[in-house]
Amino acid sequence: MKNTGWTALAVLLLLAASLAPGRAEAARPAASFEGLVKVTDRGGLCPRGECSSEVVIGRDGRWVWKDGRSALREGRLSARELSSLKAAVRKTDFEAVMARRFSGTCPTAFDGQERTYAFNAPQGAVAIPSCTYDVDPALPVFRLLNDLLTKIRLRSAAR
Numbered sequence: 290m291k292n293t294g295w296t297a298l299a300v301l302l303l304l305a306a307s308l309a310p311g312r313a314e315a316a317r318p319a320a321s322f323e324g325l326v327k328v329t330d331r332g333g334l335c336p337r338g339e340c341s342s343e344v345v346i347g348r349d350g351r352w353v354w355k356d357g358r359s360a361l362r363e364g365r366l367s368a369r370e371l372s373s374l375k376a377a378v379r380k381t382d383f384e385a386v387m388a389r390r391f392s393g394t395c396p397t398a399f400d401g402q403e404r405t406y407a408f409n410a411p412q413g414a415v416a417i418p419s420c421t422y423d424v425d426p427a428l429p430v431f432r433l434l435n436d437l438l439t440k441i442r443l444r445s446a447a448r
Contacts, residue, residue: 321414324348325378327407328438332397340402344438346374348409354441364444370437377430378408383415387422395420406434 324347333340337357346352350371354362366374397403397420405418408430417424424431 322407322409325375325409326434327405328434329405329407330402331405332395332402333400344441346437352441362441362444364441366437370440373433374437377433378410381408381410381428381430383408383410383412383417386417386424386428387415389423389425391420391423406431 322345324345326346327343329341329343331339331341335357341357343355344352346366350366350368352364352366395401395403403418403420404424405416406424407416408414426432426435
């Protein structure tokens with residue numbers, strides 16, 4: 290039983306190492322999904338509970354927009370939109386994106402929403418939650434994706 294001090298020290302060191310930020314965290318893959326991009330918004334209070342929505346854009350340009358558990362709308366990006374999105378995903382340095390840590394208060398703390406961008410990129414699957422990483426909306430992939438999401442919502446409202 291003389292080794293209990295060393296065992297406790299080893300456990301504390303392992304715990305501290307697991308909590309320390311580092312590059313290994315940036316390599317953590319996203320949950321797998323079918324498609325090219327998935328954007329999930331969650332947080333805030335809606336009549337039936339926590340608000341949530343999800344848009345999945347497939348590799349073929351088909352998209353599905355879900356609000357909570359029900360599929361609201363389906364459609365397809367134009368060939369030009371899909372080509373632009375694929376190029377933007379391919380050119381994005383996701384490690385550099387994830388090197389910028391979010392340091393503010395997550396909007397979910399005050400009835401707002403967190404947005405998570407997930408990509409099936411050539412370098413592998415990656416997820417970028419806005420309350421974990423400081424997402425720069427001016428980066429081409431996010432600017433294009435946010436524009437496409439606006440168009441998807443407008444197309445859905447027009448139907």
